Amino acid sequence: MTHSQDTSATLPCPECQAGIMRQRSITYFTWLGEELITVPNFPAWVCDLCGHREYDERAIAMLNMLLNPEAGKPARRIKRAPQSDQPKRNTTHPRSTSG
Numbered sequence: 001m002t003h004s005q006d007t008s009a010t011l012p013c014p015e016c017q018a019g020i021m022r023q024r025s026i027t028y029f030t031w032l033g034e035e036l037i038t039v040p041n042f043p044a045w046v047c048d049l050c051g052h053r054e055y056d057e058r059a060i061a062m063l064n065m066l067l068n069p070e071a072g073k074p075a076r077r078i079k080r081a082p083q084s085d086q087p088k089r090n091t092t093h094p095r096s097t098s099g
């Protein structure tokens, strides 16, 4: 009574309207300045009929964020405040003997 068929998410191809977009792992190529970046195992949707490719939006956004050298970094340099090194204190946890 159970459906043994694997119902993976599929999309109709927006290009040929006849093929089915299937999720595949491809190697994504992109240029970062003069450097060619290759990203293996990149999630993409590939049409099984015309070969139309669509990349995962979230993956692209994440990749752009990773490739952007200014992403997640403050624009200005952080000044290093003169701090005196303090030795770490060992915190001992009292162990209860009852058990």
Ligand SMILES: [Zn+2]
Binding pocket: 013, 014, 015, 016, 017, 018, 019, 020, 047, 048, 049, 050, 051, 052
């Ligand atoms: Zn297609």
